[in-house]
Amino acid sequence: MALVFEHETLAQRVLFGTGKAAENVAAEVARLGAARVMVVAASYEAEIAASVTAGIDVALAYDDVVQHVPIEKAELARAAATENDIDLIVSVGGGSTTGLAKAIAMTTGIPIVAVPTTYAGSEATNVWGLTEAERKTTGVDNRVLPVTVVYDAALTYSLPAELTVASGLNALAHCIDSMWAPRADPINQALGGEGVRALAAGLRSIVGSASDQEGREQTLYGAYLSAVAFASAGSGLHHKICHVLGGTYNLPHAQTHATVLRYVLAFNAPYAPEAEQRIAQAFGAPTALAGLDSLRADLDAPRALKDYGFTEENIPEAARIIMPLIPASNPRPTTEAEIQQLLHLAWAGADPVFD
Structure with a gap:
């Protein structure tokens, strides 16, 4: 081709x-x-x-x-x-x-x-x-x-451990969203893949030893790559969801991204097999979701939106606001009911299993 x-x-x-x-x-x-x-x-x-x-x-x-x-x-x-x-x-x-x-x-x-x-x-x-x-x-x-x-x-070094993890996973979200965002191309996908690798390695090193300079340098390097990829590819489904959650409900930025990423990846991955394989390879895992879940477990990552002030009652309104913002290029055709399900799973911190 x-x-x-x-x-x-x-x-x-x-x-x-x-x-x-x-x-x-x-x-x-x-x-x-x-x-x-x-x-x-x-x-x-x-x-x-x-x-x-x-x-x-x-x-x-x-x-x-x-x-x-x-x-x-x-x-x-x-x-x-x-x-x-x-x-x-x-x-x-x-x-x-x-x-x-x-x-x-x-x-x-x-x-x-x-x-x-x-x-x-x-x-x-x-x-x-x-x-x-x-x-x-x-x-x-x-x-x-x-x-x-x-x-x-x-x-x-002054960044608290919890925020280090959330901020690093926010960067990881830039990488993953860049695989299928509206202007995704082979260059930003390559940057995103290398960003996933560097961030996963760097964050694990920091959590293992807070004084690890090399791990912090790798994480900063990965964060830069993630941002360059995101700037080129544009905002995908993940960022559209998180911008609504942050702006409308004043949820903390990094923790919201760190929580929602798991659900957007599970939602989109079956409909984007090439991107899924690229992400999995960057993690060194059999699947993209397995790689992310392994990293999240190692980092004790944020788990549920309800921990940050998002309520179950907010879900229908949030889904209505999100729907018109979803890029037409999203690999999975999306309904308001599916966005409600995604938000409910993320609110509860449940396993990302979709109908």
């Missing part, structure tokens, strides 16, 4: 090195010629942000960071950037922090240097997300793609 596809590679600089974040941030600020730098970091990561930006002059330190980026918070941050004549944003933190920096960049065009402290992957995508009136909206805009990402495994 002839190989025919269209692929776009995003332009971005990546600086990767444990213990080198402050050095690399200072070098990027100088290279970009920035004079008025805004540092975006949540208050609980103030100490990390201070160490990362120790070599630069900071015009504005901004810490009003909230998950899912409410539009009201985005507008306040945009105003602060404009009022302070900011010409570069340095974001230090996880997906919510990067998301706020993107919200500023989307309307101001101010470039971003992103310094991730989790495995969220937002730093390597041109995807933005905002929440307004309990609905999360996402979109694509090259203005929000950070010009540079500074990866430093030393910055992940």
